[in-house]
Amino acid sequence: MVEKHIKSLLYDHDCVIIPEFGGLIARYVPACINPVKHTLSPPSKKIAFNEKLVLNDGLLISTIAHYNRITKDEAQQRVAEFVHKAKSDLQQEKRFELSDIGIFRYNAERRLVFEHTEADNMLEESFGLPELSARPVKVQEPAVLRTLIRERQQELVEEKQPLRRRIKRAYNLAAGLALAGLSVSAFYFLSLQDNYNLSSLSPVAAFTSTGFSNPAVAEPNRYTADYVPFTEEERTGYYAQLLPTAIEAQEGNEFDPAGTSIASGVVVDGFESEEVVQEATAPAEVVEEAAPAHIIYTKDGRSYLISGGYARLENAEHYRETLLEAGHEEVNILLPQPGSRLFRVALADFETPEEAQEALNNYKQKFGETLWVLNN
Template sequence: MVAVDKYLRKLLYEQDCVIIPDFGGLLTHQVQAQYNSRQGTFTPSQKRVAFNEVLKFDDGLLTYFISENERMAREEAQGYVKQYTEGLRNQLQQQGVAEVNGIGAFRTNSEGKLVFEPTLSQNFNSEWYGFQDVKAMELKQPASEPELNAEEIRADDQEAVETSPIMRPLGWVRWAAAAAVVGLAFYVSAFYAPTVSDSTLSSLNPFYSLIDYVQPMVEKGVPGSELANAQVPAVESVSNPSASPVETPKEEVPTLLAVAYVPATPAAKAPEVHSEANLAKSKRYQLVAGSFNKVDNAEDLLVELKRQGYPEAHILESRGLIKVSAAGFDTQKSAYAELKQLEKVAGKGVWVYEKKKKK
């Protein structure tokens, strides 16, 4: 017997709408974080589930997902889905309620229409998975400080305080010394003033002295024309015949040896090494050993797979749950051939994942 409700929960983590053929569609919607004033708690953001009875057409998503994970034909998976739908209707007729484990419960109202009550404890948002309600802490008000009664003081009530100037003793000795200096200066300026006389006049006549000094030089000197025609005797260069020229020592230039140029041989380019995990990631069909919400759990399974003889094991980059792939294959047939061998290590939850082609 296939547990259809288990695959319904898995699809609600990744899809926004999952249709139960001939029954209705389960829709997910985002609910922001909110505060419950009655309980005094903060509820984190959640992904809640709603139900639409009109969406009954089979889009094939649930049937395909079951056939891929249970490794059965599409017609056989479709039969299990139809059997599950009939079971829900029988529960509604006999018990008046049909419950889907982990998702919610269905009931019929007075008009005969289905009414869905979701399980509020279940959060289908993988990003907020595991968050619990937080109890709000009440802030205690600080103790009030006693008020101080301030009294107004008027200007008339203030006592006038008389400030008496501080009397400092004068230094009469300093005053007496200053008066003596002033009197002495006045006495010297009155009796020793200089008198105007010829001694203050200069006896130097610059024009008279210049004529007496220049005229004798003109009479004894040579006239201007003779000075112009006067020839300056040439100065003979004195040479020393006995002096021999000094030989400058020659510097020896070192001989440069020619070196043949040998072109360097380029080093051989090392071949690019691709790890087995990178090659496995490029394969279209991936053999998924498990899906997790936390990276730590996925890494633990990755280490265990490599220890059990799966060196190509790697973590798939995809939305939703974190998938751990044991190996990659080019064909779907080769992936299913290895599936039974992997179940001995990872259990019955192994399934084949087909990577979508990039458009």
């Protein structure tokens, strides 16, 4: 009951004294802004407490007697009971609360301390004014400036994309050149090896040959109905052109059709010498050297163990000499067969393919896994 009258008096008065307890003082507080909460508070009253104001000014007791229609003695008795209860709570619970006004406590020095509770705004001029929340205002550029900024950003993005394409294109070109350089270097170092076996690189044999086939001349197709293979005479005549021939003929003499040498008369000191007719020496016969024994240029029905294939006969001869120096006695060279341009070097020959297959494993242990059987 007493708390209700104290609160109503604080709306109209700046000071309300509670006899034998202390005085509540209301002071004006202007409108303020909370920078943390971003709030705007209207003007209000803030309540303070002074424990030295204990003398009874009659305001509180008169108000209680008037509103409750009781005597001042009864009103003073009610105030005394309220003060006794407040002091008892402070002694036992160390705190005493006035509803919607504040809280009383004892500090470490045993002095009474009051904390105002901002529940209601007791300033009548601020009646109905709420606390306002103000959100921070974002600084924005004008619409024209924003449009220009977006256009500039789009231009920058478009400029970056071609640059990335150029960088990617240059990277791909550099990678291709590096790969091509490595491939050329590998083939170059392989070509430096004289005894390198080209049979293991049969897919590349066409590119390592001395020349390429003329694309305008179509090679015969063995699978067509009108295909006519080369005859034995044609093959023999073609390979004979590749083999060395020696034609020795006597030079410096003039021969007549009858086979006699004619020396014309010579005038010496005014006398003409007699004609001398001598029998002419028989002309040297054109001798065609036979093919070396180690060169096989015809089909003989035998099976050969092939160690390597070479595009030039000189290279095949060089490889054969290397094998002979290594201690291998029988090394033959097979001339190219129809459809092939390689001169094949054979380590051994057998009558039947079965015998060649049986001996193949033994030769592989010595000459490598690239050996294979050719049925001539």
